[in-house]
Structure formats: C-alpha cells, structure tokens
Amino acid sequence: MWLVIQDFPNYIPILMCLLALKTIVCQVTVTKSPLPLWNWECIEEKCLPLRATQVSKLQSLETCNMLCSSMQIWPQPTGIVSLSTTAVPLRANLVLLQNVDAPTGKVHELLQGAFSLFREDLRVMESEVRGFEEWRSLYLRIVVNGSGDPRMRLDTDESYSLALRPADEADLVGVLMADINAQSFCGARHAMETLSQLIWLDPYMGTLLILEAARIDDAPKFRYRGLLVDTAHNYFPISELMTNIDAMAASKLNTFHWHISDSQAFPLHTNRDPQLANYGAATPGDIYTPEDVRAVVRRARMRGIRVLIEIDAPAHVGHAWSWGPAAHKGELAFCLDVDNWTQYCSEPPCGQLNPHNTHVYDVFERLFLAILRLTGVEDIVHLGGNDISMRCWKEQFNNTKNETMRLWLHFTRTLLSRLEKRTGKLPNLIIFWMSHLGERFKADLRDYINHIGIQVRNVAWAQSYVSGIRTIMSHEDAWDLNTGSGAWYEENSGAPYNSWQRVYEHRPWVKHASGIVEGGEATVWSALLSEGNLIWRAWPRAAALAERLWTDRPEGATRPVHQRLDVHRSRLIARGIRPSPMWSMWCTHNTLTCG
Incomplete structure (x- = not known):
C-alpha cells in the first residue's frame, strides 16, 4: 500500500507503519515541517509517551488508546466482548449499508436514517484525507428479528450483537463485514453506536482507522x-x-x-x-x-x-x-x-x-x-x-x-x-x-x-x-x-x-x-x-x-474508568460536541498517571 503524505501541519512525515497495525509497505512524500513531539507505545496495557526523536516508527495517542487497552467502548458492554489489536484504514464514503432485514417498513426506513447519521458522524470525524490508495470498505448488514415498532418504549428489547470481520468472499478482498443482530430498531441503533466507537481518526496518518475484527454481545441493565x-x-x-x-x-x-x-x-x-x-x-x-x-x-x-x-x-x-x-x-x-x-x-x-x-x-x-x-x-x-x-x-x-x-x-x-x-x-x-x-x-x-x-x-x-x-x-x-x-x-x-x-x-x-x-x-x-x-x-x-x-x-471511579471516560470525551469532541474538560492535557497524555 502507498501512503503519500503532503502538507502535514505539525511535522515531517517519515517512513512509518504504525507499530500496532499490520505490516504494510509505505512510501512517503516528505515536506519540511516540524516533527511531532510525542510517540505513544503500549507497555503493560498503558500508553506511555516517548519523544518522537527517540523512535523510528510513530504511533498517535488515539491509536494507542484504541489498540492498547482492553476496553474503550463507552458504556462498557454487559456481555461477551472480543476486540482485535490490529486496525486498517477506512473512508467514510466507503461505508455502505449492504442489507437490511426488518419486520416492518417503518423499522426499515428508520434503520436507513440511523445509518445516514452513522455516516454523518464519521464524516465529521474525518479530516482532510492524505494519500492512501487502498482504504478498506465496510459493508454493514442489519437484521432485526423482533419488534416492528421503532419507538423506544418501556418494553423495548435494547439488546444487540455485533460481529466485525474481514469478508470471506474471494471477490470482496479488502472489505470488512459488520453484522448486527437485534430484537428492535433501538437495539440495532445501539449496535451502530458501538461500531462507530471502533472507528477513530489517527492524526499522524490523516485517516480513519477501524479495528479489523470484533465480537460484542450487549444489553442494558436498566430500561x-x-x-x-x-x-x-x-x-x-x-x-x-x-x-x-x-x-x-x-x-x-x-x-x-x-x-x-x-x-x-x-x-x-x-x-x-x-x-x-x-x-x-x-x-x-x-x-x-x-x-x-x-x-x-x-x-x-x-x-x-x-x-x-x-x-x-x-x-x-x-x-x-x-x-x-x-x-x-x-x-x-x-x-x-x-x-x-x-x-x-x-x-x-x-x-x-x-x-x-x-x-x-x-x-x-x-x-x-x-x-x-x-x-x-x-x-x-x-x-x-x-x-x-x-x-x-x-x-x-x-x-x-x-x-x-x-x-x-x-x-x-x-x-x-x-x-x-x-x-x-x-x-x-x-x-x-x-x-x-x-x-x-x-x-x-x-x-x-x-x-x-x-x-x-x-x-x-x-x-x-x-x-x-x-x-x-x-x-x-x-x-x-x-x-x-x-x-x-x-x-x-x-x-x-x-x-x-x-x-x-x-x-x-x-x-x-x-x-x-x-x-x-x-x-x-x-x-x-x-x-x-x-x-x-x-x-x-x-x-x-x-x-x-x-x-x-x-x-x-478508578483510574482505568477515568481514562476510558477521557477517551469517550475525546470521541464526543471529534463528533463536534464540546464537553467540559476532566483534567489537564498532561493527564490525557500520560495514561493512568492521574486520577
């Protein structure tokens, strides 16, 4: 894969393939800009900052947070969770709703609307794209087996399951498949929210990244x-x-x-x-x-x-x-x-x-x-x-x-x-x-x-x-x-x-x-x-x-909870929502040090 990087705002792009990503072949177009100050490495499930001049490969804090810690989903799921430790690049316009199986036309219509908001959230997160030629596509398939009423009601079953994986089909090389199964529209929408939390913007690479695989079963305690x-x-x-x-x-x-x-x-x-x-x-x-x-x-x-x-x-x-x-x-x-x-x-x-x-x-x-x-x-x-x-x-x-x-x-x-x-x-x-x-x-x-x-x-x-x-x-x-x-x-x-x-x-x-x-x-x-x-x-x-x-x-409210909530706050900011700070930026940059 070719990575052509131009006009980076804060640093000279150097030959880099993120440590946590699968090995890829990169070519970089170098321009004169300041080098980023920090690189983050995952050491004993903590993202520790090192001066960027001391390493040959760069990893952003955002990517380290998603690939290092065991759980970045907010709120934490109540069921089984399995997350990969590898990520691949993604574009918002390559996220497609491949199939919807819904019990009523109204549920089908609202699922399409919810998917549009899902892609809108990704577009807000996505900054200027920088040079990837082989972004992955994401195909989303949704099955709602239960209620035909899309409204949130007291008796609504909000449970869902989400499975994310590379496509098995030979003609879908480079495609990730996300399968959502739920008993209601609201459960399926929660699954889309969880899927969106497996996607983030890497500021060093200038692209969205997504975990390559995940399996999550989830349901709320209180209705x-x-x-x-x-x-x-x-x-x-x-x-x-x-x-x-x-x-x-x-x-x-x-x-x-x-x-x-x-x-x-x-x-x-x-x-x-x-x-x-x-x-x-x-x-x-x-x-x-x-x-x-x-x-x-x-x-x-x-x-x-x-x-x-x-x-x-x-x-x-x-x-x-x-x-x-x-x-x-x-x-x-x-x-x-x-x-x-x-x-x-x-x-x-x-x-x-x-x-x-x-x-x-x-x-x-x-x-x-x-x-x-x-x-x-x-x-x-x-x-x-x-x-x-x-x-x-x-x-x-x-x-x-x-x-x-x-x-x-x-x-x-x-x-x-x-x-x-x-x-x-x-x-x-x-x-x-x-x-x-x-x-x-x-x-x-x-x-x-x-x-x-x-x-x-x-x-x-x-x-x-x-x-x-x-x-x-x-x-x-x-x-x-x-x-x-x-x-x-x-x-x-x-x-x-x-x-x-x-x-x-x-x-x-x-x-x-x-x-x-x-x-x-x-x-x-x-x-x-x-x-x-x-x-x-x-x-x-x-x-x-x-x-x-x-x-x-x-x-x-332990240190890991504090750190996860801080990551979620950053996620809200990436979507254009402006919450108040939780602590100093230094604490954000030094995982599990504050709190």
Whole structure:
C-alpha cells in the first residue's frame, strides 16, 4: 500500500507503519515541517509517551488508546466482548449499508436514517484525507428479528450483537463485514453506536482507522436511562437540544426528559391553545413550535431516544394560565405574583391551578393529546406534581389540611380519568415528582398504583416512597448536574458540585433494593444556565451516569474508568460536541498517571 503524505501541519512525515497495525509497505512524500513531539507505545496495557526523536516508527495517542487497552467502548458492554489489536484504514464514503432485514417498513426506513447519521458522524470525524490508495470498505448488514415498532418504549428489547470481520468472499478482498443482530430498531441503533466507537481518526496518518475484527454481545441493565433538560427557566435553541441528543445517543441514554414548562415560562406553542405560550413565553422568540418539537423527536427517534415532555402541574404554572378571565373561562390559576413568594413556592412568580375549574382539565386534555401526537410516546407520561402549595389552596377555599389533600387527589384523579377516557387506556408508567403528598399514593390511588411511578430527588426521602412503587432515581445530591452554582435568591447557598466521580459511584438501588427501580435520570435545571452552556455543563458527567445505568459494574471511579471516560470525551469532541474538560492535557497524555 502507498501512503503519500503532503502538507502535514505539525511535522515531517517519515517512513512509518504504525507499530500496532499490520505490516504494510509505505512510501512517503516528505515536506519540511516540524516533527511531532510525542510517540505513544503500549507497555503493560498503558500508553506511555516517548519523544518522537527517540523512535523510528510513530504511533498517535488515539491509536494507542484504541489498540492498547482492553476496553474503550463507552458504556462498557454487559456481555461477551472480543476486540482485535490490529486496525486498517477506512473512508467514510466507503461505508455502505449492504442489507437490511426488518419486520416492518417503518423499522426499515428508520434503520436507513440511523445509518445516514452513522455516516454523518464519521464524516465529521474525518479530516482532510492524505494519500492512501487502498482504504478498506465496510459493508454493514442489519437484521432485526423482533419488534416492528421503532419507538423506544418501556418494553423495548435494547439488546444487540455485533460481529466485525474481514469478508470471506474471494471477490470482496479488502472489505470488512459488520453484522448486527437485534430484537428492535433501538437495539440495532445501539449496535451502530458501538461500531462507530471502533472507528477513530489517527492524526499522524490523516485517516480513519477501524479495528479489523470484533465480537460484542450487549444489553442494558436498566430500561429507563434519562437526562432532564429544563427549558423554562432559560431557553435553549433547538440546535443545542439536538447536539445534546447526539451526545445522549453516543452514550446510550434513551430518554430525553424535556421539562418544557414551569412558573417562569411556558414556551410550548400548540395550535389549540396558543394563549399558553402567548401569555407564558419569556419573549416572542423563545417559543418551541410544533415543527420544532417534531424536528427534535425525529432526531431523537433515529438516535434510539424517546422524548418525554413534562407539563408540570398543578403547581409551577405561572402566567401561562392567567388568560382565563379574558377568555371567559374563569380563574385558571391562583397565587400569581404574591408579595411573599417564599410562602407559596420555591421561586417566583408562583402560581397553582384551580382544581374546581373544569376548563383547566379541558386544556390539559388537549395538551396531552397534542404532546402524544408530537412525540409518539404513549406508554409514559410525566404529570409533574412537585412543590404543591398547601397554603395557596387553603387560602382560596378556606380548607383544612385534609381537605387540601383531597383537592390534590381530586385533581390527580380527574387528570388520569380524562387521559384514560381520551386514549382508551392508561399509560404503562405515570410519573410524579416525589413530594410530601406521595404518602397518599398507596392509600388513595390504589386503582392506579400499578401504573404510578415516583421520580425521587432526595436520598433522605427515598426509602419512604420506593418500597412497592415503581421508581426513577434522580437524587439531586449525586445526579443534579447544576449543583455547585448556588441559588440566585440565597447568598452563598447551594449544594456542592457533583463531580463525574460522584455521579459514577452513586448506586442508590443497592441501598433501596425493596423498590421497583425502572432506572435513573440526571437533571439540568437552567435558572443559572442559558444558551451555549448546556453541553459544557452536562457533559461528560452525563456519560458517567450512562455507564452506571447501562452496565452498573460494582467498581467505582478508578483510574482505568477515568481514562476510558477521557477517551469517550475525546470521541464526543471529534463528533463536534464540546464537553467540559476532566483534567489537564498532561493527564490525557500520560495514561493512568492521574486520577
């Protein structure tokens, strides 16, 4: 094979065949440029840097990381893994989808879309090509044997197997075959993600490289693996939400929990009830149209991710519900703009729905149906239920505490009965935020209890609500990715910063084994966060959560885990995603030294 190298940016290309690659014959066109500073050699499963002037053959850190360590896939697979220690050059335009065997036309269509995104990721990684004449081709064959529904659902089988090898056929010399077998579209998409992680850009050779052979069997431990993004306190553009979804897919998270509304803003525009956004959006430009939501959903679905839109209620509603009197609908919400807001809500402008106004339920019914049509998510619904103010309803209706409790139960039952009537059945999982009212679920919502799930934010309260109730762990003292910034309304306040190590080592199901744990979720609240900072704040810490929920190995944040996550961070950067750094560049260059 001929390697013609010209105009290298940082060094004189010399006669080189990477130590870890199969022996090849190279010819190099030499130009005058500085020699690279470092060469990396694999010694006892560590990539150690040596001055490039001290060696005759060059190997980049990226290639050493992929060929030296035993496992660079993130999250670590849960089944059998066999990876070769040889690599061959590849071009993105030589990656072809040879065959798709799918149970339905919709699955077939989405597999083709997911493959297009797979190749797009490779093109982003691929820099200017330098002189190879014998790149290998990669033929991908996909078989989905199970579900004909391409959506991510609670009962979706996300397992997959991936086999990568040189082609056996005599007429396919120089071709690699990748065979994917899965029980669902989402499983096949995860397999494509794993395959993409076996491909990297070698900056010294100026080409993509791919492992020559691999065998991987894999499946997640938990079926709900989420990341909440709050777009109500501050607005994020669709492009930033799309980038976040790409990062989620690269780490095999499967649920984008879109906390789209709160008392501060209601930016979702719907055709049936446009006044919610007209009254509730922060500015006329800070609105998500139905077309915006559909675009996010399309991207997420091709990435194997569900979009779960939460309309928080009955508290956290704000001015979006203040149009009732003008529309002759009566008071839809109470306690807006109260003087002493700390007595009614966690942040101004407060606001709590009127449980006696039937128009409230009419609007919510239309919202449910609109969100269902936009997202296609029918087996899960998130009804909020956080920070309900006993004082607000008590003052409006002159209630006792018990009567106010009954109002909340009346509100919840009415919502659920409306939802069941309009859709014909209850969702598999109806999620509420953990609250002081949660103790009433078992006693007063017995007929719904098999469908109810609690999203638990507080470790101290977890034991009370986990036992016997389906649970999503979302402990803010470990998995809130916005801690460490304090609170805007309190001087020197706020919980400590949750490092990636803390995120990774938190295993709440070990202590609360009596619960029915559906999975977990990290949260990104945006009161002190705005456009341009979402990815920096959430990543790579959200990737640490992703491996905890996918693999859940008992080990903590050891040096090898630190090094693997750093490699995954570099992978995100190569795809155009910009996470925050984990340590100094020196630590990246000196494997297993830091941490």
